[in-house]
Amino acid sequence: MSLHNELRTVLRGKVLVAGDEGFEQARRPWNRAVEQPVRAVVEAADADDVAALIRYARLAGLTVTTQPSGHGASGDAADLILLRTGRLDELHIDPGARVARAGAGVSWGSVLQAASPYGLTGLAGSSPAVTVTGYTLGGGLSWFSRKHGFASSSVRAFEVVDAVGARARVTAESDPELFWALRGGGGDFAVVTAVEFDLHPAPVLYGGRMMWPAELAPAVLDAYREITAEAPDELTVWYELLQFPGAAPLVAIDATFLGDGGGAETLLRPLEKIPGVISDSRALLPVAELGSITAEPTDPGPGRSRAELLTGLTDEVAAAVLERPIAPLLSVQLRHLGGALARPTDTAAGHLEEPFALYMFGIPGQDGGAAVGDRQTELADALIPHTTGRKPFTFLAPGERAASAFTAQNLAQLRSVKRTLDPRGTFRSNFPVLG
Numbered sequence: 556m557s558l559h560n561e562l563r564t565v566l567r568g569k570v571l572v573a574g575d576e577g578f579e580q581a582r583r584p585w586n587r588a589v590e591q592p593v594r595a596v597v598e599a600a601d602a603d604d605v606a607a608l609i610r611y612a613r614l615a616g617l618t619v620t621t622q623p624s625g626h627g628a629s630g631d632a633a634d635l636i637l638l639r640t641g642r643l644d645e646l647h648i649d650p651g652a653r654v655a656r657a658g659a660g661v662s663w664g665s666v667l668q669a670a671s672p673y674g675l676t677g678l679a680g681s682s683p684a685v686t687v688t689g690y691t692l693g694g695g696l697s698w699f700s701r702k703h704g705f706a707s708s709s710v711r712a713f714e715v716v717d718a719v720g721a722r723a724r725v726t727a728e729s730d731p732e733l734f735w736a737l738r739g740g741g742g743d744f745a746v747v748t749a750v751e752f753d754l755h756p757a758p759v760l761y762g763g764r765m766m767w768p769a770e771l772a773p774a775v776l777d778a779y780r781e782i783t784a785e786a787p788d789e790l791t792v793w794y795e796l797l798q799f800p801g802a803a804p805l806v807a808i809d810a811t812f813l814g815d816g817g818g819a820e821t822l823l824r825p826l827e828k829i830p831g832v833i834s835d836s837r838a839l840l841p842v843a844e845l846g847s848i849t850a851e852p853t854d855p856g857p858g859r860s861r862a863e864l865l866t867g868l869t870d871e872v873a874a875a876v877l878e879r880p881i882a883p884l885l886s887v888q889l890r891h892l893g894g895a896l897a898r899p900t901d902t903a904a905g906h907l908e909e910p911f912a913l914y915m916f917g918i919p920g921q922d923g924g925a926a927v928g929d930r931q932t933e934l935a936d937a938l939i940p941h942t943t944g945r946k947p948f949t950f951l952a953p954g955e956r957a958a959s960a961f962t963a964q965n966l967a968q969l970r971s972v973k974r975t976l977d978p979r980g981t982f983r984s985n986f987p988v989l990g
Contacts, residue, residue, distance in 0.1 A: 565607045568600035584628030588857035588919050593637040602748040610720030613981050620983045621746050623659050623686040629953045629985045653754045657687040671843035674758035678706035683846035684853045688747050693949035694739035694904035698811045701894030702788045705904045707738035709753040715745035718977040736972045739904025743973050743984040761819040762811035762848050763837030769804035778825035780868050788894035789813040796887045809848050859924045860916045861931040862950035863942040864909035875937040883926045884917040905965050957986040
C-alpha cells in the first residue's frame with residue numbers, strides 16, 4: 556500500500572503526496588525562497604488526527620516536521636512528513652483570569668483582536684500573521700519583551716502529542732523537563748496542539764513610525780542611542796534603514812510604549828529635534844492594531860535574512876551600519892533589547908545579555924540571493940568585534956544551527972531532553988537541537 560493510502564486509512568485530515576493536486580502549494584513555506592522537498596503533507600483535522608499521525612510515523616520509522624503557517628522554515632525537510640496544524644484554530648480568552656488558550660493554528664493577529672477590547676495583550680511580535688505556537692516555541696521576541704520577557708516565559712501550559720502519539724497537558728508540575736524545553740527550545744520534543752498563556756495589561760498603548768530621508772540617518776541614530784540609553788522597560792524603540800524598490804532610501808524609527816502618549820512623547824523628544832520628517836504615525840492605538848506599526852507583508856513571499864546580537868551601539872558600530880547604502884537589502888534594523896530580556900529565566904530561551912539585535916533582510920534577485928547574502932555578510936563581518944555569535948531562535952536563517960540560539964548549558968540540556976523523550980527521532984524542528 557502506498558504512503559498516501561496508508562495515511563488516508565489513519566487520518567481524517569487532508570493527505571497530499573507528489574503528483575496530487577495542491578501538493579506543490581501545500582508543501583511551500585512562508586518564505587518562498589526556501590525549498591521543502593517533503594515526502595507528504597498532512598493537514599490535521601484536529602489534535603486526535605495529530606496523535607494518529609505520530610503513532611503511524613513512529614511505527615513506520617518516519618519523521619514529522621510541524622509548521623502551522625510555514626514561518627521559520629529552514630529547508631531541512633527532505634523525505635519528511637510535513638504536518639500542517641492550521642485547522643487547530645480554537646481561541647479562548649478569559650479576561651478575568653487574564654489567560655488565553657490558542658490552538659496551534661491561531662495567529663497573533665487573532666489573539667490581539669480578541670484581547671484588545673479587555674485592555675489586554677499577549678507578547679506578540681511585529682507580524683500579526685505569525686502563529687502563537689511557532690513563535691512561542693522559539694522564545695518569542697515581542698514589542699513588550701523589555702517589560703515582560705520572552706513570550707515563552709508567559710506560558711502556563713502546553714497541550715501536546717508526544718513521541719509515542721499520546722496526548723497530554725504539560726505544565727511545570729506535570730512534566731517540568733518537557734515544559735522547560737518547550738518554552739523556547741523549538742519544536743523538537745513534541746507536537747504542540749494548543750498553548751495556554753498569560754495576557755498582560757495594556758489599557759493604553761502608544762506607538763507608530765517616524766520616517767526621514769536617508770541623509771538624516773546619522774542624526775536619527777544619534778537620537779536613537781540617546782533614547783535607548785535611558786529608556787524605561789515600557790518603551791521599545793527600533794531603528795531601521797529602508798530601501799524600497801524604485802524609491803529613495805529612508806530611515807525610520809518604530810516605537811511602542813505601554814502608557815499614554817504624553818509619557819512617550821517626552822521620552823522620544825530627541826527625535827522631534829530632527830527636521831525633515833516625512834511621516835509620523837505615532838498615536839494612541841488599540842492593541843489589535845499593533846501590526847500596523849511596521850506594516851509587514853501578511854502574504855508569503857521570498858526573502859533572505861540574517862540576524863546578529865550586538866554588545867552595544869558604539870561609535871564603531873554606528874559607523875559600520877552607516878558606512879554606505881544598504882542596497883541590495885531592503886532593510887537593516889536595530890532592535891533595542893534589555894529590560895526583562897536581560898534577566899535570567901527558568902526557560903530554555905534563557906536570557907539575552909546583549910542590548911541590541913541587528914536584523915538584515917532582502918529579497919533574492921535573479922542571482923538566487925547571492926548579492927543580498929554578500930551584503931549581509933559584509934555588514935556582519937564589519938561588526939564582528941561587537942557581536943557575540945548568538946542569535947534569537949526565531950531569527951535563525953536557513954543554513955544556521957540551533958546551537959547558535961542557546962547557551963552551552965541550555966543546549967546540552969535540550970539535547971538530553973531530545974534523546975530521552977524522542978529517541979527514534981520522530982520529530983524534527985525547523986532547526987534541530989541535535990543538528
